[in-house]
Amino acid sequence: MSSQKGRNIRIGIIGGGVAGLSAAYELADASNAQVHIFENEPSIGGLAAGFKGRANWDWPLEKFYHHLFTNDDEIIQLTKTIGAGDLLQIHRPTTVIHYQGKNYPLDSPRHLLLFPHLSLPQKLRMGFVLAYLKYHPRPPWRAFDRLLADEWLARRIGHTAYRKLWQPLLEGKFGPHFQDVNLAWFWARIYKRTPRLGYYRGGFQAFVDKLGETGRQRGVTIETNTPVHSVMPLPTGGFAVACRKENPALEQFDVVLSTVSPGLMQRLAPELPDGYLSQLASLRHMGAVVMTVALDRPLLTNTYWVNVPKAEGLPFLVLVEHTNMIDPAHYGGDHLLYLGDYLAPSHRYFSMSKDELLMEFLPALSRFNKAFRPDWVTGAWLHRAPYAQPIPTRGYADAIPDLRTPLPGLYFASMSQVYPWDRGTNYAVEIGRRAAKLIAEDYRQLDVQSWPANEG
Numbered sequence: 001m002s003s004q005k006g007r008n009i010r011i012g013i014i015g016g017g018v019a020g021l022s023a024a025y026e027l028a029d030a031s032n033a034q035v036h037i038f039e040n041e042p043s044i045g046g047l048a049a050g051f052k053g054r055a056n057w058d059w060p061l062e063k064f065y066h067h068l069f070t071n072d073d074e075i076i077q078l079t080k081t082i083g084a085g086d087l088l089q090i091h092r093p094t095t096v097i098h099y100q101g102k103n104y105p106l107d108s109p110r111h112l113l114l115f116p117h118l119s120l121p122q123k124l125r126m127g128f129v130l131a132y133l134k135y136h137p138r139p140p141w142r143a144f145d146r147l148l149a150d151e152w153l154a155r156r157i158g159h160t161a162y163r164k165l166w167q168p169l170l171e172g173k174f175g176p177h178f179q180d181v182n183l184a185w186f187w188a189r190i191y192k193r194t195p196r197l198g199y200y201r202g203g204f205q206a207f208v209d210k211l212g213e214t215g216r217q218r219g220v221t222i223e224t225n226t227p228v229h230s231v232m233p234l235p236t237g238g239f240a241v242a243c244r245k246e247n248p249a250l251e252q253f254d255v256v257l258s259t260v261s262p263g264l265m266q267r268l269a270p271e272l273p274d275g276y277l278s279q280l281a282s283l284r285h286m287g288a289v290v291m292t293v294a295l296d297r298p299l300l301t302n303t304y305w306v307n308v309p310k311a312e313g314l315p316f317l318v319l320v321e322h323t324n325m326i327d328p329a330h331y332g333g334d335h336l337l338y339l340g341d342y343l344a345p346s347h348r349y350f351s352m353s354k355d356e357l358l359m360e361f362l363p364a365l366s367r368f369n370k371a372f373r374p375d376w377v378t379g380a381w382l383h384r385a386p387y388a389q390p391i392p393t394r395g396y397a398d399a400i401p402d403l404r405t406p407l408p409g410l411y412f413a414s415m416s417q418v419y420p421w422d423r424g425t426n427y428a429v430e431i432g433r434r435a436a437k438l439i440a441e442d443y444r445q446l447d448v449q450s451w452p453a454n455e456g
Contacts, residue, residue, distance in 0.1 A: 009443060012241050012251065013037045014228045014268070015259035017046020018425050019413055021211045022078065022432030023257055027439060028218035035220045036253070038243060040227040043205075044212050047388065048425050050205035053294065053381050056332035060205045063383035064290050065320045065338040068198030072426035074433070075207075076198070084210040087200045093304030093325040095195075097165065098312055101367065103303060106165075107195050118161055126161045129153075133190045141420050144183035145397045152183045168309025172317040173342055174286060177391050184420040185392040192421065199326060204425065231256055231269045233407055255443065257411040257435055261285070261387035262401075265412055272405055279401040283416045288388035289349040290340040291316075291361055294379035298335050299369050300324060306368065314364045317341040334378065337365075345386040354382040389423060390416040403435050404442070411435050 011027055013020045016039030024035045043049055050060030068075060070090060079088055096103040105111040112123055144152075149170065154162040170178040170186075200207045212222055230242045240250040258265055262280040270277075299321055300306070306319040320338040328335050339361045343349055349357060358380050365372045393399070400417050413435040418427035 009033050009255065010238075010253045011035045011255045011257065011439065012239070012253035013257045013259065014231070014241075015039065015046065016041075016044035016212070016222060016224065017259060018048055018075075018208065018211075018428035019046075019259040019415075019432035019435075020257070021208065021215060022429045023259070023413070023436040023439075024215045024220045024222075025078075025082070025211060025218065026433050026436035028215055028220045035215075036251070037215075037220060037222045038226045038228050038241070039222065039224045042225055044222060044224065045205055045208040046428075047385060048204045048208055048428075050203045050208075051381065051383075053292070053379055054332055054334070057330070057334075058332075059201075059203045059326075059330040061292065061322065061331065061336060062204050063292075063381075064288060064385065064388070065318075065322065065340060066199075066204050066425065067325075068426065069192055069194040070196045070198060071192060071194055072198070072424075074430040075426040075428075078211070078429050078433075079207060082210055082214045084200075084207055087202060087206050087210070088198055089201055090196055090198055091325050092196050094302055095305040095307070096303055097169075097307045097309070098314075098319075098368070099164070099309065101312075103300075103306060103368070117164060122158055122161045126157045126165075129156045130190060133187050139187065139191060141184040141187050142397065144187050145420070146394060147183040148179065148394055149181050149183045149186040150179045153186070165309075168311045169307055172308070172310045173389065174391055175342070175344060177284065177286075177393075180391065180393045182392050182394045182396055184396070185422065188420045189422055197325070228268060231258065231410065233271055233410070238409060255409045255411070255439055257413060257439065259413050259432070262414060262416055263387065265414070269405070269407070269410065272407060272410075276401060276406050279399065280412075282399055283401075284391040284393070285387050285416070286342040286389040286391060287345040287347070287350065287384065287386040288340060288342055289347075289357070289384050290338055290382075291354075291357055292381045292383070293337045293339060293358070293361075293377060294331075294334040295337065295376045296335070296378050297376060298324065299337060299365060299372060299376075312367075314367065315341075315360050316364070319368065342389050350384055350386070354380060357382060390419070392419055403431075403438055411439060 011033055013024055016037045020037055024037055027033050028035045047064050050062050052060050095107045096105045104115055153166055174181055226243050228243050232240045238254045239256045240252055242250050262283045266277055266280045304325045308314050308317055316339045318340050322336045362374055403411055403413050405412055413431045415423035418431050421427045
């Protein structure tokens with residue numbers, strides 16, 4: 001790198017989601033680092049961003065349903081570090097599975113024993129396997145990376161229990177790819193889940209805004225409505241970042257961190273070596289379609305989350321009654337539902353209008369409350385993301401691109417690289433901070449006194 005010792009190092013970050021904001025917060029602690037975030041959308045937050053559906057909502061609502069687990073240590077620690085600990089609230093909502101037209105809670109051993117559609121030996125066998133995955137003293141997830149969840153679970157849990165409960169959920173999450181998903185991903189889901197959930201007073205947007213504000217106080221520049229369309233290495237070192245603005249211009253940076261999807265990264269940085277581009281191209285993913293519906297009364301009784309297996313023949317994978325965990329008074333009295341699904345980006349739901357999709361979803365609500373009538377609906381909002389859920393296939397650990405790309409000074413950090421953990425805000429914080437530490441390690445020699453100490 002051509003920078004001279006002591007000169008301010010310019011760092012460009014592409015993406016103002018939680019990963020980019022977390023990295024910027026860490027990097028801005030270096031006295032000689034000038035950090036600039038480019039965000040495509042009008043506001044920061046990425047998939048955790050909120051919206052205000054009506055003027056009388058006190059809190060924005062996430063476009064895509066969000067909560068924290070109580071062991072999401074990275075984001076909880078950062079929340080406290082930036083002085084937002086008072087925003088975090090802990091809840092104990094009810095989660096159920098919709099099976100053969102009825103809802104059954106399965107979020108505790110007692111509830112599993114009460115599930116009427118399996119024999120006692122089947123339930124005990126499944127309970128032992130799940131306990132092994134959750135409480136193993138040395139989680140063997142690297143060995144699980146080479147095993148397929150579908151095959152392993154059917155063999156260990158038993159074909160009947162697996163086909164009734166777990167296969168439909170895997171199939172719903174990954175569609176036709178469910179048999180390709182490895183066991184390490186499934187283990188991580190079981191290992192990390194907690195019955196108590198965290199949520200921010202003011203929504204996740206309150207946390208995002210506080211993180212952005214704290215970054216700005218450290219000197220971070222955050223530019224919204226600014227999509228980046230190329231990152232080109234310069235002959236003298238560093239990179240030229242080209243943005244689509246009213247007056248397009250090239251901005252030069254010593255270091256660039258990209259937090260976008262693997263597909264977009266390929267298009268932004270075509271100068272990357274073919275091997276790295278091939279790694280990016282090999283990463284498959286599902287998109288997400290989420291309809292938020294406002295009702296004038298509750299749909300469910302004291303139930304927050306409903307897993308909906310595809311075998312039930314309903315048009316969505318999950319129903320979340322957000323206001324059965326968070327008081328509807330924060331949303332002008334609206335009772336808010338999320339109706340969501342993970343789908344291939346080519347699925348017809350990505351091209352349907354809001355009204356068309358609403359008409360597809362609404363008839364299914366009577367399955368959850370026979371009294372439901374369409375005139376309960378007072379509003380609806382539709383959000384879609386073509387890149388929302390990585391597909392962790394067998395041997396995925398070896399397929400993940402390095403955060404350090406082969407172009408010195410160019411880094412890539414996406415939710416496809418948080419493996420074995422599932423995508424989520426906790427791991428967006430973790431990978432953003434991890435990328436920041438790598439950058440600091442690589443360039444600390446430029447000014448040893450100015451970069452933060454390596455914390456490992």
